[in-house]
Amino acid sequence: MKQIHLYIFGIGNVGGTLIDQVLQSHSFFKQQHHIDLRIVGLANSKRVLIDLEGISLDWKEKFGTRSGIRESDSFYKISSLYDATKIAVDATASKEVSLVYPELLENDFNIVTANKIGNTLSQDFYDQIRTVLISKNLQLEYETNVGAGLPIIQSVKDLYSSGEQLFAINGVFSGSLSYIFNRFSEEEKPFSEIVIEALKEGYTEPDPREDLSGNDVARKLLVLAREAGLKLEFDAIQIESLVIPSLRTASLNQFLEEVKSLDPVLQKKKNVLKEGEVLRHLGELDVLNKQLKVSLKAVRKNSAAGQLKGSDGFFEIYSESYATNPLVIKGAGAGKAVTARGLLSDIIKVSKTTQEVLMIR
Numbered sequence: 017m018k019q020i021h022l023y024i025f026g027i028g029n030v031g032g033t034l035i036d037q038v039l040q041s042h043s044f045f046k047q048q049h050h051i052d053l054r055i056v057g058l059a060n061s062k063r064v065l066i067d068l069e070g071i072s073l074d075w076k077e078k079f080g081t082r083s084g085i086r087e088s089d090s091f092y093k094i095s096s097l098y099d100a101t102k103i104a105v106d107a108t109a110s111k112e113v114s115l116v117y118p119e120l121l122e123n124d125f126n127i128v129t130a131n132k133i134g135n136t137l138s139q140d141f142y143d144q145i146r147t148v149l150i151s152k153n154l155q156l157e158y159e160t161n162v163g164a165g166l167p168i169i170q171s172v173k174d175l176y177s178s179g180e181q182l183f184a185i186n187g188v189f190s191g192s193l194s195y196i197f198n199r200f201s202e203e204e205k206p207f208s209e210i211v212i213e214a215l216k217e218g219y220t221e222p223d224p225r226e227d228l229s230g231n232d233v234a235r236k237l238l239v240l241a242r243e244a245g246l247k248l249e250f251d252a253i254q255i256e257s258l259v260i261p262s263l264r265t266a267s268l269n270q271f272l273e274e275v276k277s278l279d280p281v282l283q284k285k286k287n288v289l290k291e292g293e294v295l296r297h298l299g300e301l302d303v304l305n306k307q308l309k310v311s312l313k314a315v316r317k318n319s320a321a322g323q324l325k326g327s328d329g330f331f332e333i334y335s336e337s338y339a340t341n342p343l344v345i346k347g348a349g350a351g352k353a354v355t356a357r358g359l360l361s362d363i364i365k366v367s368k369t370t371q372e373v374l375m376i377r
């Protein structure tokens with residue numbers, strides 16, 4: 017039986033749900049894949065819990081009572097004692113954790129991440145990570161970076177690696193903004209109220225400005241652009257921000273206190289819609305011209321984007337074979353359950369392709 021040790025950074029909406037899913041499916045993975053998947057490390061921004069037997073259903077209580085202060089090498093000291101396959105799971109939105117990827121790879125960790133930041137720092141950092149992955153024969157999986165659990169990245173990877181010329185990828189990239197604008201277009205509620213409800217329900221990023229500023233969608237476009245072979249930096253992306261300038265650098269608390277001040281601008285955009293139009297937040301990646309754009313647009317209600325419901329994501333991929341009739345992927349584009357399941361699917365992918373056996377040195 018292959019032993020896999022998981023070290024999870026981030027135990028919030030997505031990380032916490034992932035832990036529950038791993039524990040619930042533990043016997044299934046043993047029977048189906050001959051994998052003994054153990055969560056041996058948990059960390060939030062301040063504390064860390066290590067349990068080499070594998071944490072169990074009482075993990076929240078144990079994290080509260082038995083966790084210690086997190087140090088930069090908390091996981092490496094323990095993991096170096098074992099020859100198990102090691103997977104670090106990044107379920108944070110933290111740049112600090114992304115910057116640790118080279119060190120994790122140096123310490124022989126594979127990485128599975130929902131955090132888009134690591135893939136959208138400089139092109140140099142991106143290339144450096146890929147070089148180390150090849151030289152150390154490790155894996156980095158990040159399907160949940162775009163479209164939560166939807167198979168967007170794998171589809172683009174498969175097309176690109178088979179020699180297909182990609183032309184464009186367009187759509188509603190953000191499940192959170194899909195949820196917000198699907199509701200805002202239909203309901204007579206102030207924009208800010210819908211944003212706060214979306215935050216409370218776990219649809220938005222921990223700081224909703226990451227969504228509203230367009231940065232989150234821009235990061236997704238950049239992840240896909242790099243997957244399609246383009247070498248680009250984040251600042252090449254044309255982004256329409258929905259956050260008014262005075263709130264862009266405010267603290268999160270101050271932003272939440274003053275979020276109502278976004279209402280007049282958004283209400284004005286809603287008031288000028290023509291009959292049969294709705295607002296949709298769109299991402300556009302023009303691969304041929306290397307142009308990436310994030311904007312809020314009025315679209316026909318009966319168009320594919322206009323018909324979206326809930327937190328649906330919607331992606332159209334145009335390429336040589338899909339030139340006039342695009343490859344369309346649509347479905348729940350946000351939510352902790354689908355995102356955690358997407359992470360778990362990546363974890364199983366890594367687990368099945370690694371061949372190490374636990375041996376206590």
Ligand SMILES: NC(=O)c1ccc[n+]([C@@H]2O[C@H](COP(=O)([O-])OP(=O)(O)OC[C@H]3O[C@@H](n4cnc5c(N)ncnc54)[C@H](OP(=O)(O)O)[C@@H]3O)[C@@H](O)[C@H]2O)c1
Pocket residue numbers: 025026027028029030031059060061062106107108109110112113130131132160161163164218219220221222349350351352355
């Ligand atoms: N929610 C979705 O639908 C969805 C969809 C696709 C992708 N994602 C991605 O999933 C990631 C997590 O989202 P979430 O909704 O679960 O966020 P969340 O509920 O705010 O949880 C974030 C977790 O990360 C921890 N954290 C922050 N900085 C850290 C650090 N430096 N070291 C270790 N842990 C740290 C936080 O710990 P503290 O409590 O100590 O701060 C918290 O446990 C994000 O990158 C997001 O973009 C989410």
